[in-house]
Amino acid sequence: MGGARVLAMLGTLAVALLAAPVVYLVVRALGADPLASLPLVLRPRTGALLLTSLGLALLVALAVGALGTLQALLLARLRLPAPRVLLALAALPLAMPSYVAAFGWLGLVPSMQGFWAAWLQLTIVSTPYVTLPVYAALRSAPAGLEIAARSLGRGPIAALRQVTWPIVRPAATAGALLAGLYALADFGVVSLMRVETLSTGIARAMGAGFDRSYAALLGLVLVAAAIALVLLEQRVRRAVPAARVRSAAPLRLGAGRWAPLAIATVLITPLVAIGVPVATLVARALHAQAVRSIEWAELLQTAGTSVSLALVAGILAILLAAPISLLAARHPSPVSRTLEGAATIAHALPGIVVGLSLVFLSLALVPWAYQTIGVLIAAYALLATPRAVGGVRAAIERVPVRYEQLARSLGRRPARAFSSTTGRIAIGGVGVAALLAAVAALKELPATLLLRPTGVDTLATALWARTDVSEYGAAAPFALVLVACAAVPAMLVLATAVERDQDIDLTDRSAAP
Amino acid sequence: MSGLRVSDATIGHPGSGDVVHEVSLEVPVGGVDAVLGASGSGKSTLLLAIAGLLPLRTGEIAVGSDVISSPRRTVPPERRDVGWVPQDASLFPHLSVAQNIAFGLPRGQRDPHGERVRSMLELVELTGFGDRSPADLSGGQAQRVALARALAPAPGIVLLDEPFSALDASLRVGLRREIGRILREAGATALLVTHDQEEAFALADRVSVLREGRLEQTGTAEELFARPRSAWLAAFLGESTLVPATREGDAWATPLGPVPAAPGAVGDERALLIVRPEQLKPYAAGAPITVHDVEYSGHDRLLLASADGVPGTVLMRMPSAVGIVRGAVMPVRIHGTPHAVPLA
Numbered sequence: 001m002g003g004a005r006v007l008a009m010l011g012t013l014a015v016a017l018l019a020a021p022v023v024y025l026v027v028r029a030l031g032a033d034p035l036a037s038l039p040l041v042l043r044p045r046t047g048a049l050l051l052t053s054l055g056l057a058l059l060v061a062l063a064v065g066a067l068g069t070l071q072a073l074l075l076a077r078l079r080l081p082a083p084r085v086l087l088a089l090a091a092l093p094l095a096m097p098s099y100v101a102a103f104g105w106l107g108l109v110p111s112m113q114g115f116w117a118a119w120l121q122l123t124i125v126s127t128p129y130v131t132l133p134v135y136a137a138l139r140s141a142p143a144g145l146e147i148a149a150r151s152l153g154r155g156p157i158a159a160l161r162q163v164t165w166p167i168v169r170p171a172a173t174a175g176a177l178l179a180g181l182y183a184l185a186d187f188g189v190v191s192l193m194r195v196e197t198l199s200t201g202i203a204r205a206m207g208a209g210f211d212r213s214y215a216a217l218l219g220l221v222l223v224a225a226a227i228a229l230v231l232l233e234q235r236v237r238r239a240v241p242a243a244r245v246r247s248a249a250p251l252r253l254g255a256g257r258w259a260p261l262a263i264a265t266v267l268i269t270p271l272v273a274i275g276v277p278v279a280t281l282v283a284r285a286l287h288a289q290a291v292r293s294i295e296w297a298e299l300l301q302t303a304g305t306s307v308s309l310a311l312v313a314g315i316l317a318i319l320l321a322a323p324i325s326l327l328a329a330r331h332p333s334p335v336s337r338t339l340e341g342a343a344t345i346a347h348a349l350p351g352i353v354v355g356l357s358l359v360f361l362s363l364a365l366v367p368w369a370y371q372t373i374g375v376l377i378a379a380y381a382l383l384a385t386p387r388a389v390g391g392v393r394a395a396i397e398r399v400p401v402r403y404e405q406l407a408r409s410l411g412r413r414p415a416r417a418f419s420s421t422t423g424r425i426a427i428g429g430v431g432v433a434a435l436l437a438a439v440a441a442l443k444e445l446p447a448t449l450l451l452r453p454t455g456v457d458t459l460a461t462a463l464w465a466r467t468d469v470s471e472y473g474a475a476a477p478f479a480l481v482l483v484a485c486a487a488v489p490a491m492l493v494l495a496t497a498v499e500r501d502q503d504i505d506l507t508d509r510s511a512a513p
Numbered sequence: 514m515s516g517l518r519v520s521d522a523t524i525g526h527p528g529s530g531d532v533v534h535e536v537s538l539e540v541p542v543g544g545v546d547a548v549l550g551a552s553g554s555g556k557s558t559l560l561l562a563i564a565g566l567l568p569l570r571t572g573e574i575a576v577g578s579d580v581i582s583s584p585r586r587t588v589p590p591e592r593r594d595v596g597w598v599p600q601d602a603s604l605f606p607h608l609s610v611a612q613n614i615a616f617g618l619p620r621g622q623r624d625p626h627g628e629r630v631r632s633m634l635e636l637v638e639l640t641g642f643g644d645r646s647p648a649d650l651s652g653g654q655a656q657r658v659a660l661a662r663a664l665a666p667a668p669g670i671v672l673l674d675e676p677f678s679a680l681d682a683s684l685r686v687g688l689r690r691e692i693g694r695i696l697r698e699a700g701a702t703a704l705l706v707t708h709d710q711e712e713a714f715a716l717a718d719r720v721s722v723l724r725e726g727r728l729e730q731t732g733t734a735e736e737l738f739a740r741p742r743s744a745w746l747a748a749f750l751g752e753s754t755l756v757p758a759t760r761e762g763d764a765w766a767t768p769l770g771p772v773p774a775a776p777g778a779v780g781d782e783r784a785l786l787i788v789r790p791e792q793l794k795p796y797a798a799g800a801p802i803t804v805h806d807v808e809y810s811g812h813d814r815l816l817l818a819s820a821d822g823v824p825g826t827v828l829m830r831m832p833s834a835v836g837i838v839r840g841a842v843m844p845v846r847i848h849g850t851p852h853a854v855p856l857a
Contacts, residue, residue: 403605406603
């Protein structure tokens with residue numbers, strides 16, 4: 001019992017740390033006189049930015065919902081060659097930083113600009129958020145239901161629609177809302193495609209005019225929209241039926257002459273999200289002039305900076321997440337649920353908002369720390385922690401609590417019982433969670449742009465500094481190293497999941513772009 | 514001396530009501546007893562309390578002369594002399610078989626290749642399996658390793674939580690005998706918790722039946738079957754017909770004819786007679802029963818029938834019944850002096 005209380009205190013502290021910058025942002029934005037800021041908010045420009053952001057999020061969610069569900073249906077119900085490879089390929093876009101994909105496409109089609117281009121890019125990289133959970137739901141839906149419906153006179157499509165779809169729908173909706181959330185939070189793709197949204201508006205206000213009050217207000221609007229989306233997503237997800245006893249998986253139908261079309265539908269997303277951009281980047285990097293001009297020293301140095309910052313952030317994220325996850329996994333209570341819920345909502349915070357909040361908070365509290373590596377690491381840890389909570393919790397939950405109880409009946413004190421059983425067994429899963437949290441930090445762009453100390457470059461900012469078309473060849477190597485760093489751990493995780501034929505669990509959301 | 518003594522234990526899960534109400538039971542040193550109950554009867558809760566994972570609200574639990582649970586004090590699991598064999602074996606997956614068995618030995622003696630582990634492996638007849646991973650064991654082997662792990666530190670009592678429920682029916686009987694042999698060879702005091710009465714009566718010397726968190730009765734198989742204290746227990750154990758009876762002098766009047774009353778039987782006017790299937794015999798001048806089904810088992814057969822005035826199924830055992838078919842009507846009477854219990 002004492003252990004649970006200590007965990008609850010540590011967890012509360014962690015959540016307070018996570019929430020502090022945004023709470024300060026709210027205080028700061030509303031300022032001493034909320035009424036005075038009203039005209040600022042009501043500027044037509046604010047409305048236009050909000051409309052673009054929300055429209056983009058909504059259209060991405062709809063498209064991802066439709067394409068992802070279609071892919072999942074084809075993967076789950078048709079007999080296609082190499083089904084596991086296809087599934088892994090369908091998951092692949094998760095490993096691609098969305099702005100790198102967009103950057104790659106710009107190298108091929110420089111005129112790819114505007115709202116619909118951004119919509120297409122964001123849709124393609126987010127499709128797995130629906131494909132994977134819907135695939136899992138379809139494979140685990142009891143086969144008996146559809147057979148019963150068929151025996152009651154429904155055709156195959158009608159049975160699918162009337163019996164299976166209601167079971168699968170919450171997974172599809174939650175995944176689509178998650179994709180919408182990432183579209184809302186996106187900074188890189190919309191900047192590259194020259195679409196003005198709330199996040200680019202914030203960056204602009206912080207950059208050119210250094211209009212901090214307006215930036216804070218835009219940040220507030222963005223946070224409100226993101227939290228609304230994440231709350232909606234949680235509500236929908238709760239409706240997902242609890243895991244039931246596994247019954248026989250539904251049969252797969254022969255695809256016949258439709259097989260090539262089905263495979264093409266599945267492969268379109270990895271091809272567009274990874275195949276084309278990576279091929280373009282490789283081609284550009286290998287271009288004779290470009291090869292000579294590769295800044296090897298700088299490339300190595302930024303890669304080193306990125307990887308070390310990311311690893312520190314990953315470890316910090318695990319330390320912050322551990323009490324919350326441990327409490328949720330081992331001592332479920334209203335307190336643990338509140339803490340976990342708060343951490344999950346923190347997941348809604350867009351990188352640009354976390355960056356902005358930390359600018360304000362560090363200037364107000366510790367001005368000497370502004371634009372030091374410490375604040376940048378704090379931002380990474382804040383962004384990575386909510387992603388780590390689910391992973392650490394799942395790793396602990398996978399170990400039956402019985403092992404600990406047994407270890408105690410065999411003479412171990414509680415702490416030793418934990419470390420000799422659960423601790424030992426869960427360490428691999430916690431390591432994976434740390435790796436995924438580190439990758440989230442590694443790919444981070446907007447907060448880094450706001451917070452990095454002068455002279456410090458990460459792969460992402462080095463790439464960003466070279467996004468001008470004339471410098472494309474110089475930027476390509478940074479982009480490729482970034483893809484390699486970001487993709488390797490994610491691929492490892494996906495590969496083991498596919499190999500074990502596990503449902504790839506996206507509820508921990510650690511693979512967020 | 515008792516190995517395990519539970520007296521007047523009331524137990525509940527934190528934040529909810531009592532699940533076990535003032536239960537008392539005692540397992541003698543070297544004895545193997547069982548707690549038998551349906552799901553929800555509180556048997557698992559009782560087990561958790563004995564293991565030290567739930568506190569007592571009233572009463573006391575002692576192993577040997579040490580009180581390990583009372584409302585004031587719950588000795589933590591690691592400091593009580595209680596071994597535990599869980600339902601699904603729960604072998605530590607990251608340790609080898611030998612390391613699992615060595616886990617509970619005192620520090621300094623935790624040598625997976627040491628004498629104690631070797632003799633435990635021999636006891637459970639898994640010599641040579643020490644370096645295997647738990648994943649490579651069959652269900653029955655895993656259960657035997659779990660028993661060896663629990664017995665290795667020589668606990669005062671070892672708890673067996675439905676140890677056979679995860680196994681195929683074909684393996685159960687063999688493993689049950691094997692575990693009975695191991696427990697007796699090790700001289701262990703054991704308490705088996707199960708919902709399966711066949712298992713309980715086969716393995717245990719004495720069985721305590723729990724009903725909705727209360728102790729219904731404790732006794733040997735003979736005692737419980739021949740002299741159940743309540744109609745509920747008789748019905749729970751099955752295999753008998755509950756016949757309503759009214760006292761008339763030295764006899765019971767029943768819908769199946771008069772029966773002599775045992776001296777000192779229930780003093781009430783009305784009672785239920787526990788009539789075992791072999792206590793019903795064909796009798797030309799008896800009361801008619803209607804046969805609904807015939808179950809064949811080895812050398813005899815069980816008739817499932819009904820009779821006017823008897824609420825439940827009438828069970829009657831016949832050696833190689835000749836010409837009895839469904840729908841047959843047959844006159845019978847009660848033979849001997851059945852046990853009487855108060856009306857439920």
